[in-house]
Amino acid sequence: MNLKKSLFFSVLFIFPIFLFAQKATLQGRVFDEYQKPLEIAIVSIPSLGIGTNTNTQGFYSLQIPANQLLRIKVSYLGKSKDTTLQASENTILEINFYLKVTEIEAISVFGRKKDTLQRLEVSTFRLDAKRLEAMPSAFGDFNKILATLAGVVSNNELSSTYSVRGGNFDENLVYVNDIQIYRPFLIRAGQQEGLSFINPNLAQEVSFSSGGWQAKYGDKLSSVLSVNYRKPTCKGGSLTLGILNNQAHVEGLSKNQKFTYLLGIRRKSSRYLLRTLPVKGEYLPQFLDFQGYFTYQLSKKWSAELLTSYAQNRYLVRPASQQSTFGTINRVLRLFVAFEGQETMNYDITQNALKLTFQNEKLKSSWILSQVFTTEREYSEVEGGYRLCEINPNFGTQGFNECVLTVGIGSEYLHLRNRFQAQIYALENRSVYDWKANHRTEGGFRISHEVIDDILQEYNFLDSSGFVRINYRNFANNFLESNRFSAFLQHQWDIDIRQRLTAGVRLTYWDINREWVASPTLQYALRSARKDMIWKFAVGMYQQPPFYRELRSFEGNLNLALLAQKSWQAIIGNDWNFRGWSERKFRLTNEIYYKYLWDVVPYDVDNVRLRYYPTNEAFAYAYGWDMRISGELIKGTESWFSMSLMKTEENVAFDNKGFIRRPTDQRFTLGVYLEDYLPNNPTWRMNLNLVWGSGLPFNVPNNPNLRNVFQGKSFRRVDIGFSKFVDKVRFKGKTLFQSLWIGADILNLLAINNPVSYSWVSDLNGQRYAIPNALSARFLNLRVIVKW
Numbered sequence: 037m038n039l040k041k042s043l044f045f046s047v048l049f050i051f052p053i054f055l056f057a058q059k060a061t062l063q064g065r066v067f068d069e070y071q072k073p074l075e076i077a078i079v080s081i082p083s084l085g086i087g088t089n090t091n092t093q094g095f096y097s098l099q100i101p102a103n104q105l106l107r108i109k110v111s112y113l114g115k116s117k118d119t120t121l122q123a124s125e126n127t128i129l130e131i132n133f134y135l136k137v138t139e140i141e142a143i144s145v146f147g148r149k150k151d152t153l154q155r156l157e158v159s160t161f162r163l164d165a166k167r168l169e170a171m172p173s174a175f176g177d178f179n180k181i182l183a184t185l186a187g188v189v190s191n192n193e194l195s196s197t198y199s200v201r202g203g204n205f206d207e208n209l210v211y212v213n214d215i216q217i218y219r220p221f222l223i224r225a226g227q228q229e230g231l232s233f234i235n236p237n238l239a240q241e242v243s244f245s246s247g248g249w250q251a252k253y254g255d256k257l258s259s260v261l262s263v264n265y266r267k268p269t270c271k272g273g274s275l276t277l278g279i280l281n282n283q284a285h286v287e288g289l290s291k292n293q294k295f296t297y298l299l300g301i302r303r304k305s306s307r308y309l310l311r312t313l314p315v316k317g318e319y320l321p322q323f324l325d326f327q328g329y330f331t332y333q334l335s336k337k338w339s340a341e342l343l344t345s346y347a348q349n350r351y352l353v354r355p356a357s358q359q360s361t362f363g364t365i366n367r368v369l370r371l372f373v374a375f376e377g378q379e380t381m382n383y384d385i386t387q388n389a390l391k392l393t394f395q396n397e398k399l400k401s402s403w404i405l406s407q408v409f410t411t412e413r414e415y416s417e418v419e420g421g422y423r424l425c426e427i428n429p430n431f432g433t434q435g436f437n438e439c440v441l442t443v444g445i446g447s448e449y450l451h452l453r454n455r456f457q458a459q460i461y462a463l464e465n466r467s468v469y470d471w472k473a474n475h476r477t478e479g480g481f482r483i484s485h486e487v488i489d490d491i492l493q494e495y496n497f498l499d500s501s502g503f504v505r506i507n508y509r510n511f512a513n514n515f516l517e518s519n520r521f522s523a524f525l526q527h528q529w530d531i532d533i534r535q536r537l538t539a540g541v542r543l544t545y546w547d548i549n550r551e552w553v554a555s556p557t558l559q560y561a562l563r564s565a566r567k568d569m570i571w572k573f574a575v576g577m578y579q580q581p582p583f584y585r586e587l588r589s590f591e592g593n594l595n596l597a598l599l600a601q602k603s604w605q606a607i608i609g610n611d612w613n614f615r616g617w618s619e620r621k622f623r624l625t626n627e628i629y630y631k632y633l634w635d636v637v638p639y640d641v642d643n644v645r646l647r648y649y650p651t652n653e654a655f656a657y658a659y660g661w662d663m664r665i666s667g668e669l670i671k672g673t674e675s676w677f678s679m680s681l682m683k684t685e686e687n688v689a690f691d692n693k694g695f696i697r698r699p700t701d702q703r704f705t706l707g708v709y710l711e712d713y714l715p716n717n718p719t720w721r722m723n724l725n726l727v728w729g730s731g732l733p734f735n736v737p738n739n740p741n742l743r744n745v746f747q748g749k750s751f752r753r754v755d756i757g758f759s760k761f762v763d764k765v766r767f768k769g770k771t772l773f774q775s776l777w778i779g780a781d782i783l784n785l786l787a788i789n790n791p792v793s794y795s796w797v798s799d800l801n802g803q804r805y806a807i808p809n810a811l812s813a814r815f816l817n818l819r820v821i822v823k824w
Contacts, residue, residue: 060102062121064129065094065397066110076156077112078533079131087533091470095397098473155611156536156561158248158574159627161185161664165239165263167674169821170723171709172757172781174812175281175304178234178242182261183727184707186625186662186678187246189700191729191751192792193783193811194226194306195644199700200246201629202658202684203258204639204646206585210234211262213329214466215343215389215406216254221585222412222456225643226792226811227310228381230323230349235300237274237285238329240266246662247629248574248607251524251540251557252466252478257580257603257633265329265343268296272774278819280309298329309783310353312813317355317375324348341391351381355418360807361427368427370439371797371807375420379452383412401467408460416452422797424805444799446499453493458584461485474530478540481523488584490514492592498798508738512592516584521545526557534563544600546581553579553600568613572627575606586637586648590738595650603633609662622667631658631684638688640735640743641699643793643809649740653689656698658682672718673711680705690740697733697744704730719761726754734794736804746806752788757781777821787814 066077073094080087081100090096100106103122110117110131121129163181173180174193182198183190190198197205197219210217210233217233234242241264245253253260271288285300304323311319327345334340355375363369389406424444428435462484469477495509526540542555557576564570581600588594609627616622636654640647660682669675681704685695708726713719729751733744759779765772791808798804 059099061097062100062108062129063095063097064131066090066096066112066131067094068132074112077110080109080111080533081106082109083107088473089530089533091473091476093395093397093400093470095470096473155570156572157243157245157250158559158561158572158607158609159187159246159629159662160249161244161625163242163244164674165234165236165242168236169777170711170721170757170759170779172723172725172755172783172817174309174783174815174817175231175306176236176276176278176283177232178236178239179232180725182244184676184678184709184725185244185246186627186664186680186705186707187660187682188259188707189702189705189729190727191702191732191790192226192644193753194309194792195229196232197226197229197644200259201660201662202631202682202698202700204641204700205644206583206646207256207258207580209254209256209260211253211260213264213341213343213389213391214402214464215387215391215404216462217387218385218408218410218460220349220383220385220410220412221458222381222383222414222454224381224414224645227306227313227319227321227353228349228351229644230347230383231281231302231304231325233345233347233387234261234263235283235285235302235325235327237276237283238265238298238300238327239263247605247631248559248576249557250538250559251526251542251555251576252480254482255522255542255544255555255580255600257578257601265298267331268298272824274821274823276819276821279817280304280306294333296331300327301325309812309815312815314360314810315353315355315358315373315375317353317357320350320352322350337394337396339393339395341393343387343389343391345387347383347385349381349383352378354378355420358420360810362805362808363427365429368429369424369443369805370427371422371424371805373420373422375418377416377418379416379418381412381414383410385410398470399467400469401465404462404464404466406460406462406464408458410456410458412454412456414452414454414456416450419447419449421447424797424799444797444805446798448496448498450496451494453491455489455491457489459487476528477526478528479523479525481521484520486516486518486520486584488514488516490516490584490588490592508590510590510592512588514588514592514594516548516587516594518546518548520547520581534565536561544579544581546600548596549582549599551581551599553581553602555579570611572609572611573607576604578603578605582637582650585646587650588648589650590647593650598637598650599635599652601633601637601652602635603631605629605631616667618671620668620671622665624665625663627662629658629660629662631656633657633686636686638686638743639699640737641732642737649688649690651690654686656684656686658684658698669710670712673713675710676708678705678707688743691743693741699733699744701744702729702732719763721759721761723757723759724754725756728752734806737796748794749791749808751790752786753790754785755781755783756785773822773824775821775823777819777823779819779821781817781819783815783817784811784813789813 066074077090079096105122177196179196182188187201245260249260268287273286276283281304283302287298289296302325325347330342332340358373360371386409391404393402425439426441428440464482466480492512496507498505522544524542528538538559544553555577559574562571579600579602582598607629612624634655635652636656638649638654662680664678666676684698684701687695706728710724713721731748731750736742762776765776789810793809794806
């Protein structure tokens with residue numbers, strides 16, 4: 037009897053332990069209200085202290101005790117949802133997580149989908165394309181919102197170019213739906229430039245990285261701008277009318293929702309703004325841009341996308357005269373120039389891409405076939421006769437502010453007959469595989485074929501005091517056909533819910549210089565246990581194989597042995613979300629970085645044109661600190677304040693001068709963006725954009741020994757906009773438009789003459805003077821945006 041009792045109590049005691057020791061697998065997917073998978077949602081069991089993150093397809097998997105009633109908690113962007121279940125040996129739990137928020141939360145920096153994911157990446161910001169509607173700018177270029185970010189420099193309102201952390205305009209990557217975008221080649225000045233490729237009316241998700249990016253991105257040295265055009269869920273459209281630009285877009289989908297379309301057209305007419313430039317004359321610019329994005333769901337796992345674009349840009353100017361005053365307090369000089377002739381710049385660029393994607397619960401693989409074709413022509417026949425004289429600066433005296441002594445007289449002649457054609461064809465694969473909920477591997481390759489035909493015919497001579505000097509005479513006819521190959525592999529490991537490690541390598545080859553380059557990268561992110569703070573570290577090698585622009589010398593000769601520019605970059609920073617006064621949400625980011633570059637290709641900057649010395653006989657460095665704080669300075673708005681300190685120098689072998697400043701060495705940059713509204717009527721709004729940057733170095737043209745020895749003036753600009761928003765425009769009880777936005781922008785509010793480049797003239801004694809070429813003056817721009 038005692039033996040039977042012992043056996044009974046033993047079984048009674050051991051059986052619950054056995055039940056508890058049994059393991060079950062809980063897995064499934066987390067979706068939002070639109071049935072789209074949520075990435076990095078946290079699925080946890082608080083009572084057991086375990087949890088995991090969902091992957092890119094919203095999938096998760098947890099090992100839990102079997103046959104126990106457990107509370108499952110799902111968290112995402114500060115919101116949570118609970119449910120209970122008793123898991124058997126294998127349990128599948130699909131979770132719908134609703135993200136609907138109030139209107140104020142929807143426009144705040146913390147209420148955005150994928151914001152947490154972006155915070156885990158080094159030097160990466162997520163941008164709201166819709167915010168550009170209210171931001172005061174000349175042409176509504178999306179890139180202007182970048183100028184207010186830390187580490188970004190854009191000192192020309194007529195151009196969409198920008199430099200990042202000491203790099204130049206050619207060192208920035210741009211992707212649209214994983215498709216690489218190219219910019220024109222022959223552009224000399226901002227007024228010749230059309231619209232940037234990114235159409236804000238079509239964009240949904242935008243992320244910008246100023247350094248330390250992952251291996252999956254391409255072969256540049258400075259930054260990555262990645263944009264995803266949206267997939268429409270209903271029919272709609274918009275129309276923008278303004279003095280300087282007009283835009284329209286339509287979107288919709290088929291009845292069975294398998295086919296969607298997104299079409300946008302933009303027209304930029306800068307004629308009125310260009311009339312405020314120092315050079316007076318007849319300006320006839322016309323820039324047109326069309327883009328289309330189409331998707332089709334072939335089956336449950338297969339989908340197709342087509343991105344097509346065409347840009348037609350025409351720029352014609354017949355300059356008449358120019359008057360510029362410069363000098364010191366004691367000696368004021370004035371330059372008078374009379375022009376004859378005209379300048380024409382035409383370029384047409386077509387970019388198309390077809391993307392075929394396969395996706396299941398673990399694998400997403402995309403095949404991309406793309407084509408770029410550009411034809412650019414630059415014709416100029418302009419002669420300018422100038423007179424340089426001293427001005428009487430003494431107020432109240434006879435002849436005040438008038439020419440009292442002529443110190444220089446001459447003329448300059450410019451002849452251009454340049455033509456450039458390029459064709460780029462590429463086949464690319466990008467794949468993502470989620471091994472588990474916390475392991476993801478990405479890989480891919482790209483093969484491209486390039487055909488470039490370049491005809492260069494240009495010369496410039498100066499006639500000063502009876503002496504004729506030829507500044508340059510360049511004639512060349514170049515044809516280049518080549519192939520490029522690149523591949524990458526990277527792995528992301530979510531060590532736990534607080535740590536993420538990403539390691540990868542990128543490989544490139546170009547059959548012209550026959551150089552193989554391998555670029556390893558490493559990123560690590562650590563969440564603080566107490567505060568909503570993330571520490572981020574990154575180190576890696578980044579390289580940029582030469583494209584055609586780097587190969588060509590000032591004279592038009594090609595150096596086909598030019599190697600890729602290379603750099604080691606290291607970054608450390610943190611990202612802190614905190615509550616300010618009245619429980620308002622703010623985000624503070626700080627980063628310090630260091631770059632060491634070798635095999636550097638030196639260059640000069642003239643307006644927005646980069647002129648390279650095609651040699652690898654230079655090395656350089658850049659280091660700095662970027663800080664940005666953003667949040668609800670005013671309740672229900674988003675404002676930000678960015679500041680950058682940076683230094684970059686290079687040591688070039690051909691000048692024997694040691695380290696000198698690089699052309700983009702802007703030591704201090706400040707960017708401010710403010711939003712406000714009337715307290716009793718928030719439909720009346722104000723938006724202010726302020727940029728201040730210290731002076732850039734500049735040099736005497738065609739003189740390598742005097743590179744970057746002069747200090748330019750600082751860049752200061754304030755743009756302000758006022759707007760009225762009307763929701764649901766109705767007439768006789770019917771809704772005509774979903775919304776109406778009316779705005780007035782005052783561009784260059786303080787009317788500061790910011791120099792963009794310098795022209796050089798000589799006096800009777802042969803002394804040369806740098807004449808600043810200023811940007812546009814104060815201008816009132818009116819805009820109306822209608823949405824339906």
